[in-house]
């Protein structure tokens with residue numbers, strides 16, 4: 115098992131903002147009020163409308179409260195005064211419904227790093243899946259929190275060697291799924307000939323472990339057990355225990371999962387979101403998780419850690435235009451991790 119070379123400080127699993135928002139996520143209710151705070155971070159002075167900032171520096175306030183957890187490092191030392199950028203906190207589902215139209219094109223740095231890392235990690239993972247299920251008639255693969263199908267498409271396009279494969283994408287944002295459907299539907303005919311079928315479903319994938327009755331998840335509980343799950347950049351939004359309870363419930367014994375997420379070193383000072391056409395930063399709910407506490411939560415749910423990869427921003431990423439100029443401030447900071455888990459038999 116490849117473990118992180120540097121021990122990372124453990125942080126308690128805490129939502130970045132108040133618990134009222136947690137219940138809105140769980141119940142999938144629409145926002146009843148809008149929290150507007152003003153972002154006084156020093157980075158996105160000229161944050162253009164319709165850009166994503168899941169890779170920008172912290173707000174100094176979140177819902178009007180100091181967020182010390184997110185301001186421990188990466189504070190610019192020579193920063194100009196910047197005008198305040200309004201920040202709007204809304205339920206995660208609503209945030210992604212709004213973000214959907216530009217999610218694939220707004221230059222999000224974490225997606226770019228995710229893409230780079232998955233160039234090797236994903237084929238390696240899928241090749242393992244393929245060989246370990248060589249005797250299975252049919253493979254069921256799930257993209258959990260598939261969003262716009264950024265990575266679902268890679269699952270569908272993968273060379274499964276003529277095997278019968280069902281790729282399911284689940285997400286609770288209809289806006290994101292609408293984009294995914296446009297991406298995947300042209301592939302359907304072609305893939306059907308190769309034996310690959312795909313479908314998308316809209317549902318909240320993560321009931322609360324402590325109160326499962328809140329969200330019965332018909333779409334999830336009706337799924338047949340899954341051989342392999344991918345879930346990229348989703349964990350940030352979900353309580354750890356709930357996330358891994360769902361993952362463990364979905365997987366067949368011996369099934370595997372590839373999970374990627376914002377690294378805690380970045381998450382302490384940033385979270386997913388985008389700048390809307392009015393120049394307002396729109397954010398859902400986010401949590402900061404270290405690799406260690408992620409591994410511990412997975413283990414508690416019956417998932418063994420197979421591998422861990424951590425990725426810092428590199429100057430070559432910016433120089434080679436894999437990420438934009440805003441990437442400079444993250445150079446040398448770990449921004450991403452990817453972990454593979456196997457459900458114990």
Ligand SMILES: C[S@@+](CC[C@H](N)C(=O)[O-])C[C@H]1O[C@@H](n2cnc3c(N)ncnc32)[C@H](O)[C@@H]1O
Nearest residue numbers: 210259260261264285286287318319346347348
């Ligand atoms: C940062 S996006 C990642 C999307 C995609 N996996 C990717 O890598 O581009 C996070 C996704 O998680 C979804 N999500 C968050 N909470 C969810 C929940 N409780 N149930 C289902 N989907 C959820 C959001 O709607 C969003 O599409």
